[in-house]
Amino acid sequence: MNAPVSSETYHAQIRRLAELTARVAAQRAEAHTWYDQQVAAADRAVAEAAEQVRRAEAEAAEARRMVDRVDGEVTHLWTQVRARLGVGARRLGDPPGPARDAAGDPVRLLRGVRELLERTGTRGELPGSTNPLLVGCGIGGALAAYALGSAVRALAAGANADLAAGLPVLALVVTLLGPVVGLGPARLLADRRHAVLTPRPMIVVAATGLATTVLLLTVTYTR
Structure with a gap:
């Protein structure tokens, strides 16, 4: 037969069990807190990434509109140049493409070309x-x-x-x-x-x- 357990030993085991239970509860709460923080951080990262994607798509759309605008303006100005040159314009071929090392605002550069054509086109x-x-x-x-x-x-x-x-x-x-x-x-x-x-x-x-x-x-x- 099992020997009887003294009351002091029993109370000590109860206290130890309570301590272990509290420790497990604290660790579980800490784990839930860490999980919630990680989920919130992941949600923020996803939201920031989605915002970056949205901004990138908007910038890409604006860049496409700018490219179309510049291409259209280049074609128009090139047509004016060919009209000024008359018969010799056939040697010019198609409008030039974008230069790899080009720098500066294309709208400002095209405005300068337009003003130059207007000055040269004005009859004196x-x-x-x-x-x-x-x-x-x-x-x-x-x-x-x-x-x-x-x-x-x-x-x-x-x-x-x-x-x-x-x-x-x-x-x-x-x-x-x-x-x-x-x-x-x-x-x-x-x-x-x-x-x-x-x-x-x-x-x-x-x-x-x-x-x-x-x-x-x-x-x-x-x-």
């Missing part, structure tokens, strides 16, 4: 160095009109009475158009120089043509 006035050519246009226009008028007068010599009366008047009208005929070649000259035919070159052409026409008529009718 013909320089003073073209005055001899403008004088030549005026003289040439007057001579051409006078030659046409002379041909009409020559036709009047062999025409019937009605035409013989009207053709000299027509010849005079054609001759008097000499001062403005030279404006046509002057316009072509301005277009080739990418300039505007302003009043100054028009006056040069018209004055030269008028002087030439007056001189020709004076010579003609004083013979």
Whole structure:
């Protein structure tokens, strides 16, 4: 038979059991606390990762929009360059792609290119160095009109009475158009120089043509 356990030993075992139970409860509570902390930390990490993914997707979408905008602007500017160059633009080919070592804001760079094209595309006035050519246009226009008028007068010599009366008047009208005929070649000259035919070159052409026409008529009718 088992020997009886004294009351002191029994109470000591009860106390030890209570201590062990309390220790296990504390360790269990500590384990639950640690678990809850780990779960909360994991949730925060997942939330932060999700926010980073959201920001990255937004940045990627913005980058794609920027790329599309830059590509569209490059194509537009390249089209303008080809239009300015005319026939020689076929050698340019397609618009250039992005450079690997490019730096800076592409929008600012494209704005600079656009402003440069606008400055180069603005037509100015013909320089003073073209005055001899403008004088030549005026003289040439007057001579051409006078030659046409002379041909009409020559036709009047062999025409019937009605035409013989009207053709000299027509010849005079054609001759008097000499001062403005030279404006046509002057316009072509301005277009080739990418300039505007302003009043100054028009006056040069018209004055030269008028002087030439007056001189020709004076010579003609004083013979």
